[in-house]
Amino acid sequence: MRFGAPLAAAVFAILLWQVVVVFTALPRFILPGPLLVAETWWANRAVIAENTLVTGLEVLIGLVVGSALGAATAIQLASSRTARVLVQPMLVFTQALPVFALAPILTLWFGYGLGSKVAMAVLIIYFPVTSSFFDGLMRTPEGYLDLARTMQASRRAILWQIRVPAALPSLASGLRLAAVYAPIGAVIGEWVGSSRGLGYLMLLANGRAKTDLMFAAMLTLGVLSVLLHLVVRKLTARMAGEAR
């Protein structure tokens, strides 16, 4: 991937932001400029780093657990018609529910610490992973299946040696989505109840009208998400490329 053009666009956006702040002369608690945010970020780097670690850990665990659960569900659904009939409508129904509304109850169930945030991240990424992998599993080229049947392959062998590898690109795109969603889940969890993490820091800064610190924490979260997305992209590149 080339970084030149996106970087130039980012620099332009930051410049525009600074120009708006200078010309409108808005108070810093309404809209702090990029320079001020950068200064605040540097001044609070220890606090931000500490809270980034907390959120990062929640996100990573959520990502691994959510992806594993999603992939397992997709395989189960793809291999059993009964499972499809029973579970699929329910899965779609749960997606119609605003999962954020569950955040307080998750705090009640899994505690004030790591557990409830991981659970929130898992809930948010579970569906995209399941759904994209499942779609891939159901779209195996018919010719491969015909060939495997003439070779007297069992359904199990067809699933693991043909359908799953053929669906890996779909799983890869699900995982890439998950990498972007998981931090949002963790932060929602932190908003509802926590004493650590970037979400907590944002809420705290907002409450004290430290908008610059809020922006610094938010941008850190953005960078974290982008980095995570790039890492997952890198890790899934083989998966996505080979099964064309």
Next chain:
Amino acid sequence: MNAAPEIVVEGGASIDGVPLFAPLSLVLRAGEWTCLLGGSGVGKSTVLRLIAGLQTGATFDGAIRASDDQPVVPRVAYMAQDDLLLPWADVARNVTLGARLRGEKPDAGRLTRLLGRVGLADHAHKKPAELSGGQRQRAALARTLMEDKQIILLDEPFSALDARTRADMQELAVELLQGRTVLLVTHDPGEAARLGQTIAVMSHRSLDHCAVPASPAPRRVDDIEMLEAQGALLRLLRERAA
């Protein structure tokens, strides 16, 4: 390998009550090439898929029997127009796919021998994307042979190749599939005239058995008798379609 059986297909097929092909009787002579020639949509691939035991979307009213009364489906190997090589597996793993799917240990010696015979000895560890169209189809042929089945079902396997590669592949296939009962489904009269020991022209209404050139297959591409047969087959195809 035991002696290849003769296969007899008798019956008609329909889709949702609409006839696809009228009741026909097709005999695949033991150890020979039978070419089933026809236009698109006359159901010739359906006949092949019925023999292979694959889903067709049509209702078949009839029977498919082997001369030795053993089941047909487990003794079939299948090759299609699309090489169906798995893009994530290298040539060796593709050629041994059948054994791997059945949880058997692939015969390494046989693999090496077959790759040599189709001219892919140096390509065993390449992915399909690194091969040319002709090489891919040769890998598919090796995979078909690796199965060591008595009945070989070929569904237009050469039709996507350029003329020179197609002629090469036809000769290689005849050489390597010797002694097996082969059904080649094709829409190319030239291919049928070159390879067929029995040639049948299929249409929705009828199945016509045609005269076969006297010379042994694969016939030379400039064999006069073969070219005449090709012309006769094309004429019949056009009449039947009218």
